[in-house]
Amino acid sequence: MKKLLIALVTLLPSLAMAAGGHEVDLESANVDLHDKASLERGLDLFQHYCSGCHSTQYQRYDRVATDLGISTDDMRNKYMFTDAKMGELMENAIPTVDAAKWFGAAPPDLTLVARVRGADWVYTYLKGFYADESRPFGVNNTVFPLVGMPHVLQDLQGLSVKDEHGNLVTTGGSMSAEEYDQAVRDLTGFLVYSGDPVKLEREALGWWVLGFLFIFFIIAYLLKKEYWKDVH
Numbered sequence: 001m002k003k004l005l006i007a008l009v010t011l012l013p014s015l016a017m018a019a020g021g022h023e024v025d026l027e028s029a030n031v032d033l034h035d036k037a038s039l040e041r042g043l044d045l046f047q048h049y050c051s052g053c054h055s056t057q058y059q060r061y062d063r064v065a066t067d068l069g070i071s072t073d074d075m076r077n078k079y080m081f082t083d084a085k086m087g088e089l090m091e092n093a094i095p096t097v098d099a100a101k102w103f104g105a106a107p108p109d110l111t112l113v114a115r116v117r118g119a120d121w122v123y124t125y126l127k128g129f130y131a132d133e134s135r136p137f138g139v140n141n142t143v144f145p146l147v148g149m150p151h152v153l154q155d156l157q158g159l160s161v162k163d164e165h166g167n168l169v170t171t172g173g174s175m176s177a178e179e180y181d182q183a184v185r186d187l188t189g190f191l192v193y194s195g196d197p198v199k200l201e202r203e204a205l206g207w208w209v210l211g212f213l214f215i216f217f218i219i220a221y222l223l224k225k226e227y228w229k230d231v232h
């Protein structure tokens with residue numbers, strides 16, 4: 001009986017998901033946090049196309065510069081559009097109340113979005129805008145129905161239209177489909193990094209810890225042998 005209960009409780013969340021119905025298949029973001037050039041391109045896109053509305057306010061400019069190997073000059077000249085200082089948080093200038101009025105919802109802070117939603121969700125979301133005349137900005141989104149955000153990357157991607165099978169057909173746009181995928185992967189990578197900036201450090205630290213444990217094990221073993229050698 002107890003076992004059955006436990007099995008039921010473990011199953012419940014997946015049952016609830018299944019009952020949710022219109023779950024959309026997410027595409028795999030495949031981000032590579034070790035590819036700093038990709039993360040820097042992501043930062044570039046974010047600052048140009050997103051930071052007007054969204055903040056990453058748990059991140060500081062100088063921290064991002066250090067982590068991604070960007071010089072102070074480059075950070076200031078290429079990626080900072082306000083008179084913020086290097087040590088300041090990456091906030092934006094849109095007042096939340098106005099933004100909520102303009103878009104029906106305030107643009108949320110995106111520092112943690114890749115952790116909350118998952119990288120694949122963010123990736124699919126950025127590819128998922130399609131034309132829908134009934135919406136205020138003329139677009140809807142496959143993973144975020146009735147989204148309040150305009151398709152800010154339309155110049156790059158072009159505009160998608162749903163065909164009779166519900167597939168997206170995209171035309172226009174300055175980038176090829178592959179280039180756009182890469183751009184969105186870079187952007188998603190930057191957001192994954194933002195949500196967990198110490199991840200790379202932690203991985204490196206992990207190897208030191210394992211190394212220490214290994215050496216310590218040898219010492220402990222030799223010590224044990226020494227202590228027990230006269231005991232019979």
Ligand code: HEC
Nearest residue numbers: 049050052053103105106107108113122146147148149152
């Ligand atoms: C013109 C303002 C504006 C710009 C520019 C903008 N967004 Fe948004 N974004 C919004 C608004 C408003 C919402 C909230 C939508 C809603 O709740 O309906 C949103 C929501 C989101 C969400 C969903 C967050 C969540 O978990 O609910 C993500 C992810 C996102 N934006 C990413 C981006 C990225 C990446 C860019 C740059 C390529 C960008 N946005 C540019 C206004 C904007």
